[in-house]
Amino acid sequence: MSTDPRAGEAAAQVEPEILDELLSMRASIDNIDATLVYLLAERFKATQRVGVLKAKHRLPAADPAREKNQISRLKRLADEAQLDPEFAEKFLNFIIEEVIRHHEAISGATTAAPGTSAAETSAAAQSSRTGAGAQASEAPVERG
Numbered sequence: 017m018s019t020d021p022r023a024g025e026a027a028a029q030v031e032p033e034i035l036d037e038l039l040s041m042r043a044s045i046d047n048i049d050a051t052l053v054y055l056l057a058e059r060f061k062a063t064q065r066v067g068v069l070k071a072k073h074r075l076p077a078a079d080p081a082r083e084k085n086q087i088s089r090l091k092r093l094a095d096e097a098q099l100d101p102e103f104a105e106k107f108l109n110f111i112i113e114e115v116i117r118h119h120e121a122i123s124g125a126t127t128a129a130p131g132t133s134a135a136e137t138s139a140a141a142q143s144s145r146t147g148a149g150a151q152a153s154e155a156p157v158e159r160g
């Protein structure tokens with residue numbers, strides 16, 4: 017009987033050969049997911065540096081022209097790689113939105129009056145950007 021934690025619920029339900037094949041694919045998925053985490057960590061390290069530079073030079077948190085170029089480039093690459101371009105766009109927008117929240121928090125923390133919390137300044141920046149009511153930011157200030 018397999019003790020591999022990757023077997024999950026299939027362990028009791030399928031023939032050993034099928035289980036072996038499933039486990040081998042799940043081992044690859046584990047490696048890919050770990051790589052994604054490392055890649056995202058590196059990307060957020062880079063965007064953190066961009067956020068600090070923008071705050072220092074009073075540049076806006078978001079750059080819609082850059083986003084547009086990057087999204088069309090990545091949709092093209094996704095198409096070539098047989099990945100759904102609409103999914104690639106949604107995924108990238110999800111990340112960019114988080115980066116912009118971090119940039120707003122950084123610039124808020126940099127320019128805030130003494131005694132103003134980063135969460136307050138980030139919420140204010142977010143509501144002025146989206147036109148929505150203020151929401152507390154979950155983004156830690158030290159992240160990009």
Ligand SMILES: C=C(O[C@@H]1C=C(C(=O)O)C=C[C@H]1O)C(=O)O
Nearest residue numbers: 063066077078079082083112115
């Ligand atoms: C990282 C930047 O800031 C924002 C985030 C972007 C991203 O995560 O790709 C792109 C443009 C900006 O809206 C940048 O301006 O380069």
